[in-house]
Amino acid sequence: MSETKPARVPPRWVVRSAWAVHRGIYRGSGGRLGLSRPRGNKYGLLRLTTTGRRTGRERGVIVAYLLDGPRYTTLAMNGWGEPEPAWWLNLKAHPEARIDLGGGPQxxxxxxASGDERVRLWELWSTVDKNLDGYAALRSRETAVVVFEPL
Structure with missing residues (x-):
């Protein structure tokens, strides 16, 4: 049985800056750059558009994803910080949304995910990041594994 290494996460300002640069690249290229499909042992990146739980306005974010058959999965983590990501809170209030993989919105x-499905999908994500449990241990609550089902 392998032991989980203590996780080290960059300071919050580094994480936020990196995502701001990524969003800038996506917007500056008109959506041509910044999204990718999973390849080998690497996750892909998609754009998620939710409805704001308080404002009712559209909110966009780029998230990592893996495929699970026809479904897409992601982790509701906020740079491994304590608070839930706003996009996940928005989806809990309004579960219908859109994703874009570069070929138009879906x-x-x-x-x-819950029960055995959550365990299976967590294991899938663990193949991409061997220290996933170490990162999850930085949070006091369980990290949700989110499933996007095509409509």
Whole structure:
């Protein structure tokens, strides 16, 4: 049985700056750069558009994903910080949303995986990041594994 190494996460300002640069590249290229499909042992990046839980306005974010058959999965982590990501709170309030993989928007319905499905999908994500459990241990709550089901 292998032991989980203590996780080291960059300071919050580094994480936020990196994502701001990524969003800038995506916007500056008109959506031509910044999204990718999973390849080998690497996750892909998609654009998720949710409805704001308070404002009702559209909110966009780029998230990592893996494929699970026809479904897309992601982790509801906020740079491994304590608070839940706003996009996940928005999806809990309004589960119908859109994803874009670079070929135009696709409508989806989001839900949290539970039970055996969550365990299986967590293992899938663990193949991409061997220290996933170490990062998850930085949070006091369980990290949701989110499933996007195409509509």
């Amino acid at each position: 409508p989806i319905r989001a839900r949290a």
